[in-house]
Amino acid sequence: MGLKPGNHTVQMDVDPEFFACFPESEIQNAKGVMDVILEYSETTMTLRLALDITWRVPCGRCLEELTYPLKVEDKIAIRFGEKTEYNDALWILSKNEFELDLSQTIYELAHLARPPHQVHENESECDPNMLGYTSNDLIEESKKLTDPRWDALKNLK
Numbered sequence: 001m002g003l004k005p006g007n008h009t010v011q012m013d014v015d016p017e018f019f020a021c022f023p024e025s026e027i028q029n030a031k032g033v034m035d036v037i038l039e040y041s042e043t044t045m046t047l048r049l050a051l052d053i054t055w056r057v058p059c060g061r062c063l064e065e066l067t068y069p070l071k072v073e074d075k076i077a078i079r080f081g082e083k084t085e086y087n088d089a090l091w092i093l094s095k096n097e098f099e100l101d102l103s104q105t106i107y108e109l110a111h112l113a114r115p116p117h118q119v120h121e122n123e124s125e126c127d128p129n130m131l132g133y134t135s136n137d138l139i140e141e142s143k144k145l146t147d148p149r150w151d152a153l154k155n156l157k
């Protein structure tokens, strides 16, 4: 790869346009950076990743915008091999691989860091004018989540 041994640091911008490339992404309106440090020596190569972005998402109860910091770090060992292979903590790159595509990794790290529920911690913090409006939607939503196959399982006792 023509790299000198040592640490090589890159900072990548992460913005809503990035997440727009993943239509299935739960996270859309987020912005921040990913710091990438490549520790390179004659024999080993390690990627240290630190994602630090801010996610804006409407509260699931009242739709008021909430802000969550999504911070997560990861470490990936890199080795050279016959063919390129991406595993969780070890990437094997074929010798003619020159570029690392980190977009899938950024996407996955961001989703790992997100809180399980995006609502105001206390219902009293919610916008009272909006509550009546959205609670019906939520009930509709939870009806949809009931899979008819589960109903069949209930009768199996």
Ligand SMILES: [Zn+2]
Residues within 6 Å of the ligand: 059, 060, 061, 062, 063, 064, 119, 120, 125, 126, 127
């Ligand atoms: Zn709320």
